[in-house]
Amino acid sequence: MKPAERGGNGQPKIGVYVCHCGTNIAATVDVEAVRSYAEGLPGVKVARAYKYMCSDPGQELIKEDIRANGLERVVVASCSPNLHEATFRRATAEGGINPYYFHMVNIREQDSWVHADMAAATRKANDLMRAAVHRVRFHKPLERARVSISPAVMVVGGGIAGIHAALTMANAGKHVYLVEREPSIGGHMAQFDKTFPTLDCAACILTPKMTEVRSNPNITLWTMAEVDRVDGYVGAFRVTVRHKPRFIVEDACVGCMECIEACVFQRGKFPDEFNFGLNMRKPVYIPFPQAVPQVVVIDQEACIEFRTGRCKKTCVEVCADRNAIDFTQTETFDTVEVGAVILATGFKTFDPKRTPSYGYGVYPNVYTAMELERLVNSSGPTEGHVTLRDGRTPETVGILHCIGSRDVNTNEYCSRVCCMYSLKLAHLVKEKTGAEIYNFYIDIRAPGKGMEEFYNRVAEEGVHFIRGKVADVYPEAGNTGRVILQAEDTLLGRVRKIPVDMVVLATGLEPQADVEAVRRTFNITCAGGGFFMERHPKLAPVSTFTDGIFLAGACQGPKDIPDTVAQAGAAAAEALALVDRGYVEMEPTTAYVMREECSGCKTCIPLCPYTAITRVDGKAEINPVLCKGCGTCVAACPSGSIRQNLFEDEEIYEEILGVLAHA
Amino acid sequence: MSDKPKVAFYWCSSCGGCEEAVVDLAEKILDVVAAVDIVFWPVALDFKKADVEAMEDGSILAAFVNGSIRTTEQEEMAHLLRRKAKVLVAFGSCAHLGGIPALANLWDREAIFRAVYLENVSTDNPDGVLPSVSTPHNGDRVTLPGFYDTVRALDQVTSVDYYIPGCAPTPNIIAGAVQTLLSGDLPPAGTVLTPDIALCEECPRLDTKPQDLSLERFRRPHEILIDEDTCLLAQGLLCMGPATRTGCGQLCINGNMPCTGCFGPTSKVRDQGGKYLSALASMLSALDDEAIEKALDSIPDPIGTFYRYGLAGSLLRRRKMTPVDA
């Protein structure tokens, strides 16, 4: 552009204020010199120096000059804008002009405090001042846009975190869509027997909440459903949900389970996922007794009708006029608009096959902790009897800690719950079998309420603790079915070989397998270890960098149930705070397209990390709500047709010319 | 002379393509001749500068000057015509932004003379004779105009009212501009007399460009078989279209070759190359330094590519000569 065309809005009246900040600035920068220098700059009508500009009298100066001298622009040279930009913008607004007619010069953190030579520091202050005066002439009035928020919310994941968050918000009167990909909600907690450290039964505390979800009129529960895509933005996410066919008409099914009885398969023939294949189920089944919804599901892979099309369909006969069975069901989709989303997609347990030395999948009596949870559970595959695959009841059990945790070859982090659930399982097994229990641990980590006490209690019960990692697991000679655990006891300083009937691997927690896909769907980031990244580890632990998307439970990192529930509550509260306000206020520093100058070349579209740019009638269009104002599209637009509020090319060019004194 | 508006044409450092462009008005040129008095056209009419000097200042309606400023003589004529013309029009890429000859700004006079007269393979010049601004002849002198170190665009020598871009400007652009000027309804000074929008807008291939174009590297035209329908950028070719004014009728693209940017940038851009390199680098998929350098190696001549016609008119204007270059 030719200089002639850079006139901007002419020569507005500018007020300049230089802050002493006591001696913080004045000791190194000749404040008076800067003030008088500024006075000589084009457009400057008022130039004052004051001891503390951020003080009320200081701000009053600005307001008064705007009123009395009709200032149209304000420049304050003081501390970092990160401290007081908001303050002076407010003062500018209260003076009666647009708050964005203000610009701030940082002569403290980035000048007086970092330089010793007064002449140089003053020269620098002059340069920055000149740049600000140049720049502020081009400032435009800006408004913070308000976007109204859809009151509905969505919770993804029906584990304890999702259940708790959903109930909290539903009870606050918000409509909640709860999306769960399994046939029933409940998540991992539903598979636990007891919960540490209090040993109350998981089902007993979880089931009521599950049924409450079912009965709460504010909750739309979608099981066997997954989020397919997310469009829109905070306040107005359009979420498309894919429903996998259940082959059962949910509303028609009363959960009588007669169809299961009547199935042409006399007994279970297919591994029961809920019990980790420790027992078999039929093609038509209900995941577990307390399942919510109480609705059966048909396994398409297993069902004869699907495989041959020539099944007697005894199930249909018995279902009779309820007509709940529908082999014709197919995938369906729902799209709903929600103001906020809580991700509670949970975790997956570490697969011990990845560390073969422990013999999982090789020796029948090596179990994972989750498998043991089912074995000790009275409604589990063995009705709560700890019975080995070879039918024996174990007399010695080895529990190996930190499988897939605190290990550079698998996961470096501590999974945080393994120590405690190992103690819990040790207690339960001992209680049920009186077996000798050996815990092989690196450290026992028992922080938190009642944890250490629980550790002591289990220790007193005579459970053995061996400080050391098991190096090798191999079968005992003579086909006893037992295996030898070899480990170096780092306390005794010698290698121990302990034969056990049963090995339990305390597997760690890992991000869900599809965490990357989910991350992309919701446009959030993952931190180290692959768990979803919170906006700030301390001050914004349930928020993400994408406004309106919150995190609850183990999808953000390994957690026990109390922390998960607490965090679910926090996420619910954040989401409520957002949707209850009814609107979101946007920073105005967004990018915008000069439509008539845009050639529609599409250069900008893939650059936006927030997919804020779309092509409408052959031209780029930026959604100001999605735009976060990074300006990368502005820098990239090859025809200069994209601009950015408060960071207009002219404003920055003027700053450049301004700081270069002999320009 | 009649009271028809007076028009002057002049060439500075140029190839004559701009004159050809005028001749390519074909039948139209007779209309132009009918509409104006051409009072000055070195290729056509009285060249005596004295006559032009004798004219009243501002007595010429419009002076169309093509070519960049390379010699003292050209600079002098630019100033003279500025004085005599109400409206001074920079005609063609060279006058507008320096044009291809401004690539010489990567060197200086000495380097160019050396290449042309001393180090040239077919030149036999044992005594190292160089052209001189003044050669003695019997106490008199045969003189040549001075040859500057730097090629300049017309508006770097004198103030310019309008620009007609292109290498060469196309007949429709010229006809349109002449009409505008004769209409008396003049656009603001400094206007480039073509649409202020990039080439892609009119490009027949735009729809074939993917929305999420990301390139591992760029291609050189001789490396690939160029598809005649697909966006050239999408084929990895460095097409300057997105950073170049439209109005040319996409001649090069219809010729199945990438745009090389002769119409210059839009009015919102100060440096065509700077802006476009920003856009192009953004398209690259490379993430780490090594991959980036590798990808950038596929642009063997960034300056010659991004400033093919605009080096003189760019923000930096010329190369800073260091002793190493001498």
Next chain:
Amino acid sequence: MPEPTEKPQESAADGWEPKIVAFFCNWCTYLAADLAGTSRMKYAPNARVIRVMCSGRVDPQFVMEAFANGAEGVLVGGCHFGDCHYQSGNHKALRRFRLLQRVLMGMGIEKERIRIEWISAAEADKLRDVMNDMVARLKALGPLHLEVPAEGFPEVADLAEVTA
């Protein structure tokens, strides 16, 4: 209206000081510069910082404009990879920067005069070191005379005289 400007010093001998234009991203490097202040670190006063939201906003034209108007060096500061507040602005900045650097070198501007650094909000010491190091290198290089050599341009007055 003519505005007061600082008269440039020409050589290290008469106290010439290289002038650096710095573009710092709002979330990392600018905060690092603030931290350097609150930590009362001391560094060379040659840089003039222009704040942008993201290093991805730095248009190569800004850098060229700076050099064209007398900057002896340009420093771009952004977040470390993975830390970008806008996910990948710094990646885009780096790609543009590397290509820009090639162009500038082709225009006779030494590589050391243009620099990009990833400085997190916590790395005040790195900011200080980068500032000092860059000033030292620029002093070693000496002034950058980019303006087109004056001898190539007889004053209009001279020409008038000639043409008279």
Next chain:
Amino acid sequence: MPEEMTTQEAWRLGSQGAGAAYARRRITIDPITRLEGHGKIDIFLDEAGDVERAYFQVPELRGFEKFAQGRPAEDMPQITSRICGVCPTAHHMAATKALDALYKVDPPPAAKKIRELVYSAFMVEDHALHFYFLGGPDFVVGPEAPAAQRNILGVIAAVGGEVGLRVITMRRRLREIITLAGGKAIHPVLGLPGGVAKRVTAEQQAQFKETAADAVDFARFTLGVFRSVVLANPAYVDLIVSDAFTHRTYYMGLMDEQNRPNFYDGRVRVVTPEGAEWATFPAANYLDFVAEHVEPWSYVKFCYLKPLGWHGFTDGAESGIYSVAPLARLNAADGMATPLAQEAYEELYATLGGKPVHHTLANHWARVVELLYAAERLKELADDPELIDTNVRTLPTATPREGVGVVEAPRGTLYHHYVTDSNGIVEQANLIVATQNNSARIAMSVEKAAKGLISKGRVSEGILNKVEMAFRAYDPCLGCATHSLPGSMPLVLAVRGSDGTTLSVLRRDSDGSLHRE
């Protein structure tokens, strides 16, 4: 004035080159031509008032040889075409052929045909431009006619308005061929190593056929005009053969294997002033035969035959000075490749007394002969079914290093020579531009004309047109455009004694009127 001058002083002095005060101090004919900048002639008289020395100057340089360095070779066809906007196609083609050689790649047949088609269309169009708009008027209207009529409008007046329109239309249609097949008429874009960027469609070929057929008729018609206007007029024929426009030099041209001129491809052939073959060589060997000489008073270099050496501005078998362009090509040839052109060729030599013809003005006639050939060749190619074959590119595989390309530009043999690194980036470029080959002979023609027409300080009024004609006969690029619009090239001729006093000033104004001052 001191020999040592500051640059500043030198520039001011240089600036005076265009100064009017300067213009009246000696015979100055400015401008005359334009290769890179417009030409200038300085004529110095001795005490006796006779011509002591005439300088033909080209006061501008752009330095393509230098700024080609560092550019990718494949950009050369487009960059070097900017050497000349009148014959960009010639530079584009020479550069493209240099790329073929550089990458050792042979274009598919269709590509070669498309290239030559574009090139032939260009030759017809450019020769027509010169004959009607530029050189032709000297004859069609007459060298003695009022200057104001010696232009295209005069031609139209002489031969009829519909002819003028026919010329303009023909030219436009020919340039359409270049645009359709080559992208742009001014600075085409089709050339790539190993072929062309774009194939020709069936619809386009249909259009090309039509235009080509008309072009042949048009060329015949033009020959007719030349016969009736020039050959029918003994005065013109005398003028053509008059000694003032005659130099006995070597002649160079690009020939096919039967030694017939081919504009696009072949071997370079050079004949002696007697017409005997002196050398024939492939483009790649040009450095063994062609060299350039530098004079301090012009930015243009002067070509000569290297083995013979530079002996100053003198003609004859001993001097290395040679000539190119239409007449030179015919002199260097044994015949023409197409029937109509062959006829016209024989007629020319029969009329002018056998080969070689040394009369510069015969270039106009030779140009018409070539116009016929180009049109006939254009038709052959336009009718060729292979023209629309879709295979128009052979992708280069060899590592580039060095390549020379040569074509016959309308104004003579044109050499492009590139040396690159292994990545195809130009390290060295050498360009011998058509008119450069002629510059020595042009300088001689000018001096000879001046000497022949100025004596004892007396200046015949005919000198201006004659010097101009001598010059224009070479068609040195845009200089010829002096006739493209009403009016004529203004000339100022001041005769000055050695003492510096002005003896007389003769001036011809744009309206063609002559004044003594």
